[in-house]
Amino acid sequence: MKLFYSNTSPYSRKVRLVILEKGLGEQVETILVDPFEANTALNAANPYEALQTRPSMLATRPA
Incomplete structure (x- = not known):
């Protein structure tokens, strides 16, 4: 999986x-x-x- 995170986000922390x-x-x-x-x-x-949705975690392989 890939986790896209920002240092300013308490959720990603x-x-x-x-x-x-x-x-x-x-x-x-x-x-x-x-x-x-x-x-x-x-x-x-x-x-x-275009909708400005921001997923934080994406699966890169089948679960």
Whole structure:
């Protein structure tokens, strides 16, 4: 999985802590994004960019 996170988000911080506590660091790729930057990896991964939705975690392989 890929976790797109921002240092300013308390929600992504909680998710990153759970990832570390559960030992899932090998399975989750964390990608730091700037929420104020228009051209980020998150925008490229977001099919609804025009609606300004912001998914935080994307599955990169079948579950």
